[in-house]
Amino acid sequence: MIPAIQSNYNMNFTSGLNKNLLARGLVFDTRNFETKLAQKCNIDADFKGNKPVGFAFAKVCEIFNILQNRLGKTLFSLPCPRVRAYDKSDLVIENKTNGFCIPETRSVLKNELPFETGSLFQEKENSLENWDYTIETDFKSGKRSSGHFLADTLHELMHSVYINHIYKKYGYNGNCPYTRAKYPRKESSTGGLNIIQVLQNKTFTSGENVIIREILGEYAAKPHNQYHEVFAETFSKIICASLSPKDALPQKNPMELLAALPKEFLGILHKILNI
Secondary structure, eight states: OOOOOOOSSOOOOOSSOOHHHHHHHHTOOHHHHHHHIIIIIOOEEEOTTOHHHHHHHHHHHHHHHHHHHHHOOGGGOOOOSEEEEEOGGGBSSOOOSSEEEOSSOBOOBTTSOOBOTTOEEEEOOSOHHHHHHHHHHHHHTTSSSOOOTTHHHHHHHHHHHHHHHHHHHHOOOSSOHHHHHHSOOOTTSOOHHHHHHHHTTOOOOHHHHHHHHHHHOSGGGSSTTHHHHHHHHHHHHHHHHHBOTTTSSBOSOHHHHHHTSOHHHHHHHHHHHTO
């Protein structure tokens, strides 16, 4: 049975969330979804019973599956080996955002083994409504490219996609045996980990940042890790813009929406994809 909605927030949703999706989120079975991810996608997930984070990731997986079937692009794959919902008190690393993806195997959470390269982490959310409100507020204030309630989840997954892109192209030259087996080192390459480390401090020009800020918002124009951020925010933007307001599933081709962006911005994206 779908529960009745009782809310302290304005129910006049404008950015993807609606009463039907909200009701589905309230009864979402995180444990069942974790089992499906393990069996069908080889992803180790633990949402700690947090329905908003689990439901959002489930929707994004559904979106990627549809896009991959329709478009046949490996871009819409699920390269993240592990996914966790967390409380900030559980972190053993400093992190100021409510979600992140790690580019190298490392310890992240207390009482857990190190997490593999490309693993995703999302802070627990009180409700889909609160999450939607926060994202939409950032969007309206010009900080991000989309106010859709799935924007955060898509953004972090696209970080994993970009890391996967770099390691597939250059191979992995770090110490993690899991990642070495997944991304064999290319003899002629300096190594993907070196590339990722260089990109952490590689920025765009002031002129390019004017364009980035106009298309993607303020966050993507900040200097740290900018190549990663612009890539993730670009694809979060176009995927969110492709979704139906009824069921948050693709009704447009996001690659056509990408091609319609200004050529000056596409030139910036070309740099990011051809590092």
